[in-house]
Amino acid sequence: MPLDRPLNSLGFAKAPADTRVVVAMSGGVDSSVVAAQLAEEGYDVVGVTLQLYDHGAALAKKGACCAGLDIHDARRVAEEMGFPHYVLDYENIFKDAVIDEFADSYLAGATPVPCIRCNERVKFKDLLETARDLEADCMATGHYIQRKDGAHGPELHSAEDANRDQSYFLFSTTPEQLAFLRFPLGHLPSKAATRELAAKYGLAVADKPDSQDICFVPNGDYASVIEKLRPDAIDPGDIVHVDGRVLGRHEGVIHYTIGQRRGLAIGGLSEPIYVVKLDVDAKQVIVGPKEMLATRIVPVREINWLGDAPITSRDEWHISVKVRSTRPPREAILRPISDTEAEVELLTPEQGVAPGQACVFYETVGTRILGGGWIWAGGR
Structure with missing residues (x-):
């Protein structure tokens, strides 16, 4: 191989056809565009979709990453663009690495971010190792973030479109993972540009709505999920003002988050009050004025x-x-x-x-x- 061969768009000194890239496909428009674009450029694309939770339950829920309908959409994109596609059952890994901690964190009075743990412990760990097992040169995702070559190696940079930037959810990406990862959408100016590419490639998901919820939390109702996972751990208690007054009762600290104002069901106060602390041991939701936040x-x-x-x-x-x-x-x-x-x-x-x-x-x-x-x- 000539030493002066120019780098391809993924940073390798070889032809796209000789460069294998595993694309993590959720079934949404972003990862579908990444896969389609790389396939059109002539790369050896392998699409992989993770089944992260019960397939039967997933079929009934649209708009959530890695659900049953989304697996179907990912497979259809692979068929349209002519590259192989695999579905991997990661249900047990996902439960152990993400869902259980999510439930336990809420019960401990925290406000977890399971999407970060999923990237850290599932997608950029187990899936990345699967990509290596498939002899891929790299793994590409549809995240809106940029990877740039710096003086000391690859660097992580915010997306060009600040409104789509996902850097908050990817901070735990290690230098070793970053060396293997590619983010082809990070330089795009807007989500509209992504949808234009989807239309250009004739993808059926071009107009598919973005996912809004955490994939395993229907309609954003965290409490109902935790009640199913930990039914014996939900204890009622008092809503207490920082000055010591008991203002009411609650049905479990999992129903509250720091900074919450609405839904406290407390009337007759002269000033707005907010949740300023969750005391799990005492089973207390502690409220007070905004300045205490x-x-x-x-x-x-x-x-x-x-x-x-x-x-x-x-x-x-x-x-x-x-x-x-x-x-x-x-x-x-x-x-x-x-x-x-x-x-x-x-x-x-x-x-x-x-x-x-x-x-x-x-x-x-x-x-x-x-x-x-x-x-x-x-x-x-």
């Missing part, structure tokens, strides 16, 4: 660091962080405690910072993601 210091652990220098090489890092997926990055100071634990000081206090959410690190200037970790206790 303001948090400046955020403890973070299980850090995945993607910076060029070790995180502990400095006492402080001036960065930007996201503490919720829907919020823009805000300036902060990161103070490492160890390679995997740190304290984050928000220069402007944020409201509703909750244990179980992710805290994702960004460069203050530019689009690079420096990693992130998990908020493990209430901030201050």
